[in-house]
Amino acid sequence: MSVEFHHKIHDTLADANLQLAIYTATGRLKEKRIEAVASDILPDYQELRSHANAIKKHTIENLDHYLEEFERNVTAHGSKVVYCKDATEVADFVLGLAKQRGARLIVKSKSMTTEEVDLNERLEHHGLESVETDLGEYILQLAHEKPYHIVAPALHKTRYDVAEIFTKRLNVPNEVVIEKQTAIARAVLRQKFLAADMGISGANFLVADSGAVVIIENEGNARLTTSAPKVHIAVAGIEKLIPRAQDVATFLKLLARSATGQLLSVYSSFLSGPRRPGEVDGPEEFYVVLVDNGRSRLLPDRAKRQSLYCIRCGACLNTCPVYRKIGGHSFPWVYSGPIGAIITPQFMGVTHEPGLPFASSLCGACAEVCPVKIDIPRVLLELRSDVKKAEAREGQNRIEKVAFRVFAWVMSHPRVYEMAGRMAASMAPSPDGGWIRNVPPPMNIGPAQAWLSQRDLPPSPSMSFREMWRKRGGR
Amino acid sequence: MSRDHILHRVRTALGRSAGQEPAPPPPVRLRVPEVPRDLRVSSFIARLEALAGHAQRVPSQSAARDLVAAAIAGRTAVASNSPYLAECGITSLPGVRSGIRDVNELRDACEKADVGITSADYALGDTGTLVMIASPAEARLVSLLPPAHIAVVPCDRILTGLDELFTVLPRPADQTSSMVLITGPSRTADIEQILVRGVHGPGQISVFLVE
Numbered sequence: 001m002s003v004e005f006h007h008k009i010h011d012t013l014a015d016a017n018l019q020l021a022i023y024t025a026t027g028r029l030k031e032k033r034i035e036a037v038a039s040d041i042l043p044d045y046q047e048l049r050s051h052a053n054a055i056k057k058h059t060i061e062n063l064d065h066y067l068e069e070f071e072r073n074v075t076a077h078g079s080k081v082v083y084c085k086d087a088t089e090v091a092d093f094v095l096g097l098a099k100q101r102g103a104r105l106i107v108k109s110k111s112m113t114t115e116e117v118d119l120n121e122r123l124e125h126h127g128l129e130s131v132e133t134d135l136g137e138y139i140l141q142l143a144h145e146k147p148y149h150i151v152a153p154a155l156h157k158t159r160y161d162v163a164e165i166f167t168k169r170l171n172v173p174n175e176v177v178i179e180k181q182t183a184i185a186r187a188v189l190r191q192k193f194l195a196a197d198m199g200i201s202g203a204n205f206l207v208a209d210s211g212a213v214v215i216i217e218n219e220g221n222a223r224l225t226t227s228a229p230k231v232h233i234a235v236a237g238i239e240k241l242i243p244r245a246q247d248v249a250t251f252l253k254l255l256a257r258s259a260t261g262q263l264l265s266v267y268s269s270f271l272s273g274p275r276r277p278g279e280v281d282g283p284e285e286f287y288v289v290l291v292d293n294g295r296s297r298l299l300p301d302r303a304k305r306q307s308l309y310c311i312r313c314g315a316c317l318n319t320c321p322v323y324r325k326i327g328g329h330s331f332p333w334v335y336s337g338p339i340g341a342i343i344t345p346q347f348m349g350v351t352h353e354p355g356l357p358f359a360s361s362l363c364g365a366c367a368e369v370c371p372v373k374i375d376i377p378r379v380l381l382e383l384r385s386d387v388k389k390a391e392a393r394e395g396q397n398r399i400e401k402v403a404f405r406v407f408a409w410v411m412s413h414p415r416v417y418e419m420a421g422r423m424a425a426s427m428a429p430s431p432d433g434g435w436i437r438n439v440p441p442p443m444n445i446g447p448a449q450a451w452l453s454q455r456d457l458p459p460s461p462s463m464s465f466r467e468m469w470r471k472r473g474g475r
Numbered sequence: 476m477s478r479d480h481i482l483h484r485v486r487t488a489l490g491r492s493a494g495q496e497p498a499p500p501p502p503v504r505l506r507v508p509e510v511p512r513d514l515r516v517s518s519f520i521a522r523l524e525a526l527a528g529h530a531q532r533v534p535s536q537s538a539a540r541d542l543v544a545a546a547i548a549g550r551t552a553v554a555s556n557s558p559y560l561a562e563c564g565i566t567s568l569p570g571v572r573s574g575i576r577d578v579n580e581l582r583d584a585c586e587k588a589d590v591g592i593t594s595a596d597y598a599l600g601d602t603g604t605l606v607m608i609a610s611p612a613e614a615r616l617v618s619l620l621p622p623a624h625i626a627v628v629p630c631d632r633i634l635t636g637l638d639e640l641f642t643v644l645p646r647p648a649d650q651t652s653s654m655v656l657i658t659g660p661s662r663t664a665d666i667e668q669i670l671v672r673g674v675h676g677p678g679q680i681s682v683f684l685v686e
Binding site (some may be wrong): 028054065068089135139145155158179182185186218221224228238245246252262263266267269272276280281286297 | 476477480481482483484485486488489490493495496497498500501503504505506522537556576577578581582586601602604609610611612615616619637638640641642644645646647648649651652653654655656657658659660661663664665666667668669671673674675676677
């Protein structure tokens with residue numbers, strides 16, 4: 001575990017207000033999801049999950065086919081598809097287009113993919129104004145922070161934080177009433193929408209047979225982003241493909257329920273190309289930017305490529321006992337929670353934050369709620385193995401290796417095991433309030449200390465199982 | 476730019492060759508239940524009201540017109556070019572602008588109006604959803620920019636739900652650049668999970684379902 005990861009976790013755990021905010025918000029989302037998928041409301045929930053999984057599996061296994069079909073159909077509607085292999089290519093394309101069109105102001109709707117490629121920072125570096133328009137994302141942009149949660153980006157901010165940010169950055173009087181804060185943002189952003197030269201959105205789904213981009217939202221900012229400016233650019237990861245428009249029904253039923261407990265989000269937009277002849281409004285130009293940025297690296301591994309099925313609902317975050325304690329900003333990249341723990345090492349390389357796949361109790365709650373049935377614990381185990389292999393290649397952790405050899409030897413020799421057990425029991429420190437919380441000096445250093453800093457042990461029993469067994473006559 | 480590079484990487488990783496047909500995809504899963512019209516209507520009303528929208532069944536087009544007139548009372552409204560609204564006599568109500576075909580004019584009018592009035596191509600009974608298909612008759616901004624949205628929809632356009640919608644419209648992109656499903660008023664819970672309506676889209680939505 002890197003020092004930074006360790007510190008962020010400890011800072012979050014030490015902040016009582018933050019702990020309460022995370023716990024309350026995720027708890028509420030978690031309960032709403034449970035209500036929305038209850039069997040009296042959605043009797044075929046499990047079937048829908050299996051079906052969604054089957055569609056994603058099929059699409060990823062034939063991804064090149066569906067990318068090309070999508071491209072053909074998008075082009076037929078008068079739009080353009082641009083493939084980008086990394087963050088630089090995405091920024092270069094947007095910057096080039098902005099220059100050609102003389103664009104200065106860009107409105108953006110929520111997109112994790114653009115967060116991933118730091119698009120705002122790159123555009124602003126070149127003198128463009130790029131404004132986030134989702135309320136949570138807007139607050140974070142003003143505060144210069146990254147999203148805390150895939151679905152509820154400003155989950156960690158209270159109304160008082162928002163009041164401070166708005167006063168400082170928008171020169172408005174201090175306002176702590178949430179309705180009024182929302183009205184302030186609406187008024188400021190409305191002017192941006194109407195003046196913007198380009199709109200950049202993400203995409204929840206890319207529909208191959210229709211060449212369509214599907215965008216799901218509650219506020220209406222994505223609708224404004226994609227209909228008010230003359231140019232609409234949708235930025236999406238290549239894994240967002242699904243084969244048919246008719247498959248959208250399955251995913252719509254699962255996504256909002258899993259994310260926020262709604263039956264459907266307020267707006268589900270199904271967009272295919274620029275305004276057509278006769279239509280009164282809509283963009284004049286429509287681009288779809290297909291981003292790889294590490295995704296194709298996941299494809300060769302049959303067990304791990306299921307990580308690409310994710311539809312970014314955030315249900316695994318809300319249910320994860322680890323996320324609910326350490327929060328979103330402890331995670332080393334824009335994706336947090338269980339899904340972040342499996343995506344980040346695969347996109348950035350396992351050595352980016354080797355502690356990440358281990359920051360889990362493998363309790364399986366994430367897999368249970370995943371609407372597309374990603375077996376997250378399984379992928380975490382695969383990644384743990386990858387981390388250890390990488391460390392071995394780099395000659396790291398020799399001590400750990402030796403320790404495990406010794407452990408294996410002890411475990412496979414019953415007499416040695418028994419002796420070791422007796423020794424450990426006789427040396428065990430006295431419990432503090434029923435639990436062993438630390439080991440006495442000089443042993444409380446290095447691995448022993450690190451291990452016990454996260455765990456308490458029950459006191460050792462007066463008699464081992466083997467001793468009890470023998471005492472009873474071995475029966 | 477990187478098109479061929481990315482497609483090549485994807486193919487190699489999956490062990491596929493260029494132009495190789497995929498195995499057949501899982502069958503489409505659409506289940507359309509038999510729901511009597513009255514139940515579709517009452518379900519639509521219950522669902523939308525649960526989201527703090529307003530929905531009401533009205534006996535005739537003229538009754539719908541009178542209700543819309545009372546709802547806008549003294550405020551300004553922009554109506555879409557839907558022939559159904561004209562048929563109901565809504566486009567000629569005082570304070571209602573309609574027939575706009577120029578995008579700049581429409582944007583300006585919608586930005587200033589208190590109410591946007593549209594019809595809808597379909598409605599979904601099991602979720603209280605309006606289905607808006609962009610066309611010469613229905614612009615996108617009318618249901619989006621004004622702070623209140625009124626929709627006047629014939630009862631027989633109410634489908635059971637999503638599965639029926641995608642059965643009726645297997646490929647929406649064939650006929651429009653934009654199909655939007657609207658389920659309740661615009662909302663957010665981004666600050667402290669407190670629900671606020673009317674963030675960027677309309678905070679009020681009223682639907683009149685005409686017999």
